[in-house]
Amino acid sequence: MLNVWKDIYQYREFLKNNVSKDLRTRYRGSIFGFLWTFLNPLFMLVVYSTLFSIIIKMPVDNYPIFLFCTLLAWNNFQSSVQSSASIIVNSGNLIKKVYFPHEILPISVVTGGLINYLYGLVILIPALIIFGYMPNLNYLWLPVIIIIQFIFTLAISFIVSALNVYFRDLEHMLNIFLMAFLYLTPVLYPQTMIPEKYQWLFNWNPMAILVTAYRNVFYYNEPPATAQLFILGFISVVLLLFSQLYFKKVKVKFNEEI
Amino acid sequence: MIEVKDVWKKYKIYQDKPVSFKERFLYKRKGVFQEKWVLQGISLSIEKGKMIGLIGRNGSGKSTLLKMMTKILQPDKGELKIIGRVSSLLELGAGFHMDFTGRENIFMNASLFGLSRKEINSKLQEIIRFAELDTFIDNPVRTYSSGMFMRLAFSIAIHVEPDILLIDEILAVGDNAFQKKCISKIEEFKEKGKTIVFVSHDNGIMERLCDELYWIHESKLVKKGKPEEVIRDYLDFLSGSEEQRLKNEVMQQENQQTSQIEVTEQNEEVNKKENKRWGNGAVEITNIAIRNPDNENKFIFTREQRLEVELTYKTTNLKVERPVFGVGIFKMDGTNCYGTNTYIDKVELEISEHGKVRYCIESLNLVQGDYYVDVACHHEDGTPYDYITKAANFSVHSKENDQGIAFLPHKWFFEKGGES
Numbered sequence: 001m002l003n004v005w006k007d008i009y010q011y012r013e014f015l016k017n018n019v020s021k022d023l024r025t026r027y028r029g030s031i032f033g034f035l036w037t038f039l040n041p042l043f044m045l046v047v048y049s050t051l052f053s054i055i056i057k058m059p060v061d062n063y064p065i066f067l068f069c070t071l072l073a074w075n076n077f078q079s080s081v082q083s084s085a086s087i088i089v090n091s092g093n094l095i096k097k098v099y100f101p102h103e104i105l106p107i108s109v110v111t112g113g114l115i116n117y118l119y120g121l122v123i124l125i126p127a128l129i130i131f132g133y134m135p136n137l138n139y140l141w142l143p144v145i146i147i148i149q150f151i152f153t154l155a156i157s158f159i160v161s162a163l164n165v166y167f168r169d170l171e172h173m174l175n176i177f178l179m180a181f182l183y184l185t186p187v188l189y190p191q192t193m194i195p196e197k198y199q200w201l202f203n204w205n206p207m208a209i210l211v212t213a214y215r216n217v218f219y220y221n222e223p224p225a226t227a228q229l230f231i232l233g234f235i236s237v238v239l240l241l242f243s244q245l246y247f248k249k250v251k252v253k254f255n256e257e258i
Numbered sequence: 259m260i261e262v263k264d265v266w267k268k269y270k271i272y273q274d275k276p277v278s279f280k281e282r283f284l285y286k287r288k289g290v291f292q293e294k295w296v297l298q299g300i301s302l303s304i305e306k307g308k309m310i311g312l313i314g315r316n317g318s319g320k321s322t323l324l325k326m327m328t329k330i331l332q333p334d335k336g337e338l339k340i341i342g343r344v345s346s347l348l349e350l351g352a353g354f355h356m357d358f359t360g361r362e363n364i365f366m367n368a369s370l371f372g373l374s375r376k377e378i379n380s381k382l383q384e385i386i387r388f389a390e391l392d393t394f395i396d397n398p399v400r401t402y403s404s405g406m407f408m409r410l411a412f413s414i415a416i417h418v419e420p421d422i423l424l425i426d427e428i429l430a431v432g433d434n435a436f437q438k439k440c441i442s443k444i445e446e447f448k449e450k451g452k453t454i455v456f457v458s459h460d461n462g463i464m465e466r467l468c469d470e471l472y473w474i475h476e477s478k479l480v481k482k483g484k485p486e487e488v489i490r491d492y493l494d495f496l497s498g499s500e501e502q503r504l505k506n507e508v509m510q511q512e513n514q515q516t517s518q519i520e521v522t523e524q525n526e527e528v529n530k531k532e533n534k535r536w537g538n539g540a541v542e543i544t545n546i547a548i549r550n551p552d553n554e555n556k557f558i559f560t561r562e563q564r565l566e567v568e569l570t571y572k573t574t575n576l577k578v579e580r581p582v583f584g585v586g587i588f589k590m591d592g593t594n595c596y597g598t599n600t601y602i603d604k605v606e607l608e609i610s611e612h613g614k615v616r617y618c619i620e621s622l623n624l625v626q627g628d629y630y631v632d633v634a635c636h637h638e639d640g641t642p643y644d645y646i647t648k649a650a651n652f653s654v655h656s657k658e659n660d661q662g663i664a665f666l667p668h669k670w671f672f673e674k675g676g677e678s
Contacts, residue, residue, distance in 0.1 A: 013369035013378070021355060021366065028357065097352035098370055099329040099344070252332045256270065 004248055007101040014100060018108040023115060041072060041120045045127055060190060065131045069218035070187045070211045072120045077153050077207060078178050080113035084157035085164045085171040092258040102251045103244065106157040114150055128218060138217045141224055145213045148229065152206055152236040158243035162250045165257050187211055206232055260304040260327060260422065260453060265336035267297040267322055296322045297333075298477045306342075306421075307451040311458065311468035311485065313492055319477045320457050324348055324424050327455060342421025342453070345371055350411035356400040360391055360410055363399055367411070371418040381417045388443075389413035390436075409436060416443055422453045441467075461489050462659040490657060497558045497655050504557040504651075537642035540578050541609070541635040545570035546649045548631070559622055561656045561665065567617040569633055571644075573609065580638040581609055585617045590628045595663045601638055623665040626656040 008015070027036040048071075049064035060066045084106045088095070091105055125135065164170045185207045186194070194202055202208045209232050213224035272291040296319045304310050312320045325331045326338055328346045353370050354363050364385055368378045386395050389410045399407065416423070425444070444467065447454060458464055464471060464485060471488035473481045475495075481488050549566040550556040559565055567585050584599030600607050629652055634645040 010372045011369070013365075013374050014372070016375075017366045017369050021358075025355070025357070094353050096330065097349035098346075100370055100372070255331055 004101060004103060004244065008103055008107070011100055011104055015104050015108055015111070018104065019111045019115065022108065022112045037116060037119045038123055041068075041123045044068070044071070045123065058189075062131050062133075065128060065133065066190075066215070066219055067188060068124060068127065070215050072117060072124055073149065073211060073214050074182065074185070074187045074207070076113045076117040076120075077149065077210075078182070079116075080110045080153050081156050081160055081178065082174060083113075084109045084161040085174055088161045088165050088254060089168070089258050095254055095258065102254060103158070103247060106161045106247075107154065109161075110150060110154045110157050113153070114146070117146070124218070133219065133221070136221050138221060138223050141213070141217050144233075145210060145217070145224060145229065148233045148236055149210050151240050152210070152232070155236060155240040155243045158240070158247040162247045165250070165254055181207065184208075185211055203228075206236070259306045259339075259341045260302075260455070261337075261339040262300060262302045262323075262326075263337045263339075265297055265300045265323075265326065265333040265338060266295065267319075267326065267331065267333050268293050268295045296477050297326075299336075300474070300479050301336075302472055302479070302482070304453055304455065306453050307448075308469050309448050309454040309456060309467055311456045311464040311471045312474060313457075313459075313461070313464065313471055313488065314474040315496075318474045320474055321348070321426060323474070324426055324455065324457060327422070327424055340422065343372065343419070344422045344424065345415050345418050345420030346424040346426075347412065347415050348424060348426045350408055350415060354399055354407075354411065357398055359398055360386075360389075360395040360402070363410070364414055367414045368418055371415075371420075373418055377419075381419075385410075385413045385417045388417065388439075405433065405436075412440065416447075420452065422455070423447055424455045426457045427459070461493070461657075465489055486657075493655055493657065497560075497653075500653070501556070501558050505555075508557075534648065535644070535646045537634075537636070537644040539644060540575055541571055541573045541581055541643040543569050543571050543633060543635060543644045543646060543649075546631070546633055546646070548650050548652050557651065558653045558655055561654065561658070562621045562623060565619045565622045565652070567631060567633065567650070569615045569617070569635075570613075571615065571635060572612050578609060578643065581607060581643065582636055582638055583607070583615045583617075584632075584634045584636070586632040586634075587624070588630050588632065589663065590630065593663065595624060595629065597632075599634075622654065624654045625660050625662055625665060626654055626658070628653045 023037070024034070027033050030036060032039060045064060045068055048067055052058055052063045052067070058066075087105045087109050088102065094100075095102065129135070160170065160174065182188075184201070185205055186202065191199075191202060191208070191212060209225070209228050213229055216222045216224045270291045271294055300319075300323060302310075312323065314320050322331065324346065325348065326333055327340060328344055328348065329340070351367070353367055355366060358366065361382075364382060365375070365378055368381070368385075369375075373381075386392075389395075389406075389412070391406060391410060394402065394406065399410075402410070423444075441463070444454065444456075448467070456464065456468060468485050470482060471485045472479060473488050473492050481491055545568075547555055547568045547570075548557065549568060550559065551564040569583065569585075582599045582601040584597065584601075586597030587595045589595060630648045631650045631652070632645070632647045633649045634642060636642040636645065
C-alpha cells in the first residue's frame with residue numbers, strides 16, 4: 001500500500017500538470033475564460049440575494065450570506081464526486097496507452113475542486129465583510145475543516161470512480177442521490193429547523209458536520225464542534241485507506257473494461 | 259533488467275457487453291464473449307544493457323508483451339519483474355493536449371513518465387533541439403504537421419532518461435533524416451548500457467542492432483537465439499506460409515476460370531480491352547507455369563535457385579512465319595529487369611501443332627521483392643501472335659538486404675596506406 005503512495009508521489013508533477021490543465025481548459029473557448037471561476041460564485045450570490053430577500057423570506061438574518069458560506073463547500077463536494085464518477089471511463093485514452101498510477105485521476109479531480117473552492121473564497125470573504133461579518137480568529141479552523149473535507153471527498157471519489165467502470169449507471173444514479181443528500185444536509189436551512197426526532201440523522205451525516213463547521217466559522221463567528229470534527233477526520237482517514245485499497249484492487253482491470 | 263516468467267494473457271472479446279443495471283442484475287446476463295489467449299507461457303530474461311528484438315507476424319502477441327512491460331496490462335498468470343524506469347515508444351504523444359504549446363506539452367508529457375519539474379527543466383533544451391522544432395515550440399500543438407508532432411513525442415520519450423526503452427516500429431516516425439537520427443540515438447542508448455526491447459518488421463535493422471531475437475508465433479515463443487539464425491528460420495517459415503496462400507489464390511482463380519469457360523469469347527474481349535493479352539492468335543499460349551528445380555509449381559524463390567518458365571502453346575497454322583518466343587521479368591512497379599527472346603538469343607526454333615517452350619534461369623540473382631512475368635509469341639518483326647502481360651507472379655526472398663534489381667557479382671578490396 002505504501003508503494004502506491006510512493007508511486008503517486010513520484011508522479012506529483014503529472015498530478016500538478018493535470019490539475020492545472022483541468023482548471024485552464026474548463027472554460028476554454030469562452031470569452032471570460034478563467035474569470036468564470038470567480039463569476040460563477042458571484043452570480044450565484046446575486047441570484048440568491050435577490051431571490052431570498054424579495055420572494056422567499058427565510059427566518060434567518062442575511063440569508064444569502066448564511067446560504068453562501070455553506071453552499072460553496074457543498075458545491076465543491078458535489079462537483080468533485082460527480083466528475084470523479086466518469087473520470088476513469090473518460091480517461092480511457094490515456095489509461096490504455098501509458099502507465100501511470102490511476103489514483104492520480106480522482107486525486108486531481110478532488111484537488112481541482114479544492115482549488116476552485118479557494119477561488120470561491122475570494123468572492124465569499126469580501127461578501128462577508130460587506131454584510132458586516134468580519135474575519136476573525138476562528139478562521140484558523142478553516143484549514144482543518146478544508147483538509148478533512150478533502151480527505152472525505154477523496155475517499156468517496158476513489159470508490160465512485162472505480163465502481164463506475166464496472167457499473168456505469170452509477171453516474172446517473174449519483175445525480176439523484178446527491179440531490180437527496182443536499183436536502184438531508186443543513187445547507188439551505190439551519191440545523192435548528194430539523195424536528196427533534198430526526199436530529200440523530202444529522203449527527204451521523206458527515207457533510208452536515210462539515211457544513212455546520214463552515215457556518216460556525218464564517219457566519220456565527222464560533223469555533224466548530226471540535227470533538228465531532230476530529231472524529232469525522234479520523235473516520236475519513238480510515239475510509240480513505242479502505243477506498244484506496246479497493247481502488248488498487250480493481251484498477252488492474254481498468255484497461256480491459258473501458 | 260527484465261524478467262518475464264511463464265506469462266499468460268487472455269482477452270475477453272465481447273460480442274455484447276452488459277453494462278447497465280437492468281441487464282446485469284435483472285437478466286443476470288454476463289454477456290456473450292469469447293476468450294482468446296494472446297500470450298501462452300512466455301518466458302524471457304533480458305540482462306541489463308542488452309538489446310533484444312521481438313519478431314513475428316501481426317497479431318502474434320508482440321505488442322501485448324510490450325504493453326505488459328510498460329505495466330499497462332497485467333498478466334493473467336505468471337510474473338513480470340522490471341527494474342528501472344521504463345520509457346516506451348509505443349503510443350507516442352499520449353496525453354498531448356492539442357491547445358497547449360509544444361513547450362507546455364513537454365512538461366505535461368514528461369511528467370507522465372514520472373519526471374519532476376527540475377528534471378524536465380534540465381532536459382528541455384535538448385528535447386526541443388532533437389525535435390527540430392525551433393520557434394514552433396511555442397505554437398499550439400494543433401498547428402503542427404503530423405511529422406512535427408511525432409518528432410516532439412519521440413524526442414520527449416527518449417529524453418526522459420529511461421533505464422529500459424521499449425520500441426515498437428519506430429521507423430514510421432518522420433522522414434529519412436530523422437529516422438537515421440533515431441537509429442543513432444538508439445545505438446547511443448545501447449552504448450550507455452541501457453536495456454532495449456525492439457519490435458520491428460525491418461529484419462535488416464533487427465539483425466544489425468539486436469543481441470538476441472525472440473520469435474513469437476500465435477502467442478507462443480517459438481525460437482530465441484542469435485539474430486541471423488532466428489531471422490533465417492522466420493523467413494523460411496514466412497515463405498512457406500506465403501507459398502500456401504498464393505497457391506490457394508491461384509486455385510481459386512482457376513476454379514473461377516473453369517466456371518467461366520462458356521463465356522470464353524466474351525472473356526477474350528475483356529482481356530483485349532484491358533490490354534492484358536493481345537495478338538492475332540496465330541499461335542496461342544495456353545498455359546504458363548513457373549517451376550523450381552524439383553519441378554514443382556512455385557511462387558517463392560530464394561537467391562540463386564533455379565527458375566523455369568514453361569509455356570504451352572498450340573497453333574492451327576503450321577506455317578506461322580518466323581515465330582519468336584519471349585519472356586520478360588518485371589518488378590511490380592513495372593521496371594523491366596530482364597527480357598529476351600529466341601531471336602535475340604539466336605535460338606533455332608521448330609514449331610509443331612502442340613508444344614512446350616521452357617525458359618530456364620539456372621541461378622536466379624534478382625534482389626528480394628515481387629516480380630511478374632510477361633510472355634509472348636510474335637513475328638520476328640514484332641507483330642504479336644499472342645502477348646500476355648502479367649502472366650504469372652513470383653517473389654524472391656533473401657536474407658541479404660541489397661538494393662536495386664539484380665545481384666552483380668562483386669568483391670571488396672582494402673589497402674593500407676598508398677598515395678594520398
